[in-house]
Amino acid sequence: MNFSDSELIETLLSEQGLGRAAGESEADLILINTCSVRAHAEQRVMGRLRALKKLKDRRPEILLGVCGCMAQRMGEDLLRELPWVDLVVGPDSYRRLPGLVSRAGRDNPVQAAELVLDRAETYHGILPRRRDEVSAWVPITRGCDNFCSYCIVPYVRGRERSLEPEAVERQVALAVEGGAREVVLLGQNVNSYRSGPTGFAGLLRRLESVPGLARVRFLTSHPRDLSDEIVEAMAGCGKVCEHLHLPVQSGSDRVLEAMNRGYTRDYYLDRVRLLRSRVPGLSLTTDILVGFPGETAEDFGRTVSLMKQVCFDYAYTFRYSPRPGTAAAGLEDSVPEQEKKRRLQQVIDLQLAHTRAALDSMVGAEVEAMVVKPARSGQGKYLARTRGHFSVILPAESSQVGRVVRTVVTAHTGMSLVAGAGCDT
Ligand code: SF4
Incomplete structure (x- = not known):
């Protein structure tokens, strides 16, 4: 989503006559687009911003801005903590960026923050400049209503909203005209896409008729919202690739409930059975989160057994870190770091073996x-x-x-x- 948002920001700024600099030392404006999903991602941004202070000391006229989820989460605290940062702009405020940049340049520079979350903003009408010619990112929803208890996204990207199907189709057609052969439909939970009568299955069917488009992919799916109708659309649409990223997070019902994921282990396995029967050759990938507060050895064993049962083709694996402001941050972070690392290594090793087996079979x-x-x-x-x-x-x-x-x-x-x-x- 941040790659796509960076294209959007670049498009908005290019309309003001700004172009991409060859490197940091030649830039007049440096924007860092940030992620808040894990503490580690934020720590890296802070390190980068501290390193940029030297450049800012040498060339005080440079504008330095922070965009994205971390900007939204920290807001003006970021400006106070790092006073050499000029702009802090949240994910729903990018339309205001060109104005902020020209004002800050004129007033030489003054710190400013734009942090309003907008329930309607879909960046409708902006046709992003794309960097990758073969595969184009096309956001179809923004924000999220799910409030998984460990996740900061609903607080920093706001409520879910969907782009109209006509606008999605236009973006896809224009991407193809620009040379793309594949589109990746993006959203925190694309399965809950809804615009009037059109749900996600209807959108997939609609894109089948875009001339010149060879492939459709999408990210990310939520197991609870992966309806039979969506599976049928995947099965019936020739352009939709046989790949699904379906984050499971845990194989323990107790942990899934504490995570507020809205499904059980059996329900997830039922979706996998349906998918594999209706979409032959499907490649299935997932996210696994270990060390959630209260995760016992038995709960973790359920995750390992689910992985063995499903044999994912690939898994993104994480160890839990509390995100301030989320529901889980109020729970005792009960699994010791060493144990989290051990569990993480175990799922990484298991997944490597499963990925290797999938590759061997091909x-x-x-x-x-x-x-x-x-x-x-x-x-x-x-x-x-x-x-x-x-x-x-x-x-x-x-x-x-x-x-x-x-x-x-x-x-x-x-x-x-x-x-x-x-x-x-
Ligand atoms: S579905 Fe859950 S994990 Fe994904 S963005 Fe929404 S709240 Fe976060």
């Missing part, structure tokens, strides 16, 4: 992969992605970027597939 198979960009290894190698979102390293040419090719997997590196040259589908 060696020798023919896959459909979209060529995305040159691989870091260079030497004529390109990064491509399967419909299941596995990375594939294959020989290709720049003219093939954006094309979907068929290729045979010859090996894997533990994280990526390796394949021979592809032929066009």
Whole structure:
């Protein structure tokens, strides 16, 4: 979402005549777009802002701003704590950024904060400049109404709202006109998308008819809102890729309830069964959070057993850290750090084994992969992605970027597939 918001900010500022600087030392304005989901992310931003003080001492005319969730969470405290920061702008206030920038420049500079959360702001009417030509981020909802007890997002991004389907379709069509072949629909919980009579399933069906669009992906899904209708739309829409990121967080009903996730372990497993029966070849990824307050060894064992039962293709794994202002922050952080680290390592090791098994099973198979960009290894190698979102390293040419090719997997590196040259589908 922050990558997408950064494109939005860049678009708004470019309309004021600002352009991207080659680097920090040449910039007149430096904006840091921030995440508040974990304490570690915020600590890194604070470190970066402290490091930027030296640049600001040398060139006091530079404007330094903080955008995003941490700006919203800390607000004017951030300006007091780091007085060399000029602007603090929350996620619903980006339309005000150009005005703030020109005012701060004129008044040379004066600290300012814009932190109003707006129940209606969807940034309708702004067509973002995109950085990645093959795959375009398209936000369809903003904010979240779920209030998972560990999560700061509803407090810093406000209530959920959806962009009208016509506007989504227009954004998608324009992205395709600009060279994109794939769109990633974004929202904290895309499954609860609703605009008038159109829900998420209807939106997926609507995008099937966009000419030139090859693939549709979406992030993030909430198990509670993954209806049968959405699963049927995934099964029936040829452009929707066979990949779903479905965060489970824990395999223990007791912990899921304390997290306010709104589903049980059995319900989650039922969704997985339905998905796998209706969407053959589906690649399933998840988020796991260990060390939530009160998580016993038995609760943790339930998470491990769920992972073994489902065999996720990939999992983003985290250890709990309290976020001030959330419901869980009022609970005793009862699992010792050492134990959290041990549990985290156990789920990481388990997931590595499951990912490896998934990759092993694909060696020798023919896959459909979209060529995305040159691989870091260079030497004529390109990064491509399967419909299941596995990375594939294959020989290709720049003219093939954006094309979907068929290729045979010859090996894997533990994280990526390796394949021979592809032929066009
Ligand atoms: S669904 Fe839960 S975890 Fe996700 S953004 Fe909303 S409150 Fe946070």
